[in-house]
Amino acid sequence: MAEKQIKPWVKQLLELGPTLAFFLLYLRIKDDTFTYGATEYSGFIVATVAFVPILLVAMAVLWHLTGKLSRMQIFTAFMVIFFGALTAWFNDERFFKMKTSIVYGTFAGLLGIGLLRGRSYLEFVMGEFLPMEHEGWMILTRRLCGLFVGLAVANEIIWRTMSDTTWVTIETFGFPIVLFLFLWMQIVGLQRYLIEDKEEG
Known part of the structure; x- marks a missing residue:
């Protein structure tokens, strides 16, 4: 559909x-x-x-x-x-707090498996919407994989050492903002790998 x-x-x-x-x-x-x-x-x-x-x-x-x-x-x-x-x-509220770590860890694992196989699963999923050279996709995938690992570790540290209110606030606003800013910076930084539509006459 x-x-x-x-x-x-x-x-x-x-x-x-x-x-x-x-x-x-x-x-x-x-x-x-x-x-x-x-x-x-x-x-x-x-x-x-x-x-x-x-x-x-x-x-x-x-x-x-x-x-x-x-x-x-x-x-x-x-x-x-x-x-x-x-x-x-x-x-037990710990289950819901660990969910975030598992989600980010799963994303990192999937991207990492693709990288070990010399592939970018991001390119497979998003290539149609963001035309970019393969090298650019591999760079973005490596960086995003690292970010997801970092977010998973950060979530574990935050919920284990900080208050519920702090965790809920970071979960609601902090992590999404970090992910948005990271992706925006990557798109700007990887401009040279973007493929522009060109009409060949």
Whole structure:
């Protein structure tokens, strides 16, 4: 099915809205304790559980409007559901915090496997949307692989040594901003590898 075009702000709202909703909900109930079935749950746990249906609804709307979901979106949703369920079942917030490390680590592992085979899986996935020479894709893949490793390690350090509020804030804003700025810098720095459409007469 061909992807339908929607307004960019609508797409951004559906992609980023659930995470922002989690952040705001956490701030609202972070100091509260909730009792269900004689078991006490922290505000963090409740916000995590609420995040799952919010994300699924946003993804369903995005799929309805565009007719398509990326592999990364589907993988991320699976990880959120899986680790959100573990967090609720064991009443242990560490599962949800580790999810971020596992996601970044998985991305780094997949890109690393491709590099060991002399290939860029980024080029395979994104080459149609960003025409660039193979050498440029290999450079970008190596750098992005390193970034994902760094983000995974940083997440482990942050959630193990800092407060829940600090982790939630960095998870919501810090990591996405770092990833955005990194990609922007790479696109600017790799301009010489971009392939421009040329009409040959």
